[in-house]
Amino acid sequence: MQEPARVLPEVASVLLGVGDAGLLAPAARAEVQRIMTSYVGVLRRAEGLETAVRELAELGRGGAEPGVEAWEATNLYTVASAIVAAARRREETRGSHWREDFPERADGTWRGRLVTRLAGNVLTTTYESLEGKRS
Numbered sequence: 001m002q003e004p005a006r007v008l009p010e011v012a013s014v015l016l017g018v019g020d021a022g023l024l025a026p027a028a029r030a031e032v033q034r035i036m037t038s039y040v041g042v043l044r045r046a047e048g049l050e051t052a053v054r055e056l057a058e059l060g061r062g063g064a065e066p067g068v069e070a071w072e073a074t075n076l077y078t079v080a081s082a083i084v085a086a087a088r089r090r091e092e093t094r095g096s097h098w099r100e101d102f103p104e105r106a107d108g109t110w111r112g113r114l115v116t117r118l119a120g121n122v123l124t125t126t127y128e129s130l131e132g133k134r135s
Contacts, residue, residue, distance in 0.1 A: 022121065024077055026069035028059050032076050035059075040084055045100045049088045056081055078123070082116045085125045089114055 035055045039048035059077065064070040092106040093099050112129040 022062050022074065023064040023066060023070040024059065024062055024073040025064040026067070026073050029069070029073040029076055031059055032056070032073065032080050036080050036083070040080070040087060042096055043098050043100055044087055046088070049084055052080075052084045053088070056084065078118065082118075082123050082125070085123060086114045086116060089125060089127065 035052050039052040039055075056077065062074070064073075087097070087099075090110065091099060091102045092110050093103050094105060094110065111131055112127055114125055115128055116123055116125045
């Protein structure tokens with residue numbers, strides 16, 4: 001079981017590599033979907049999550065012309081990046097999302113929530129404890 005002191009102060013940041021123009025090509029949508037289905041499904045492992053990070057980073061080379069499809073691909077990429085960041089941080093099985101490498105719940109460590117914020121092109125994920133707060 002992971003020590004709470006190790007989890008609580010950590011902040012994970014993901015630089016969204018979507019280039020200067022910031023929009024992914026519409027064709028990237030299918031690749032984001034493939035990456036998430038292959039490595040970030042209901043059954044997860046650290047190795048698969050690391051592969052997802054690498055493959056998503058390889059996609060993040062924006063420059064597409066603005067349009068509905070480009071915005072949809074970029075939004076999907078952003079949400080996928082947030083999900084991967086949170087899944088990498090939460091080293092336990094909770095609800096219907098299973099970490100095969102962490103098969104048990106860790107209530108003592110994970111009585112809280114992960115909050116992800118987007119500022120510019122950086123996603124920041126922090127852990128907020130619920131201890132002492134009403135749920």
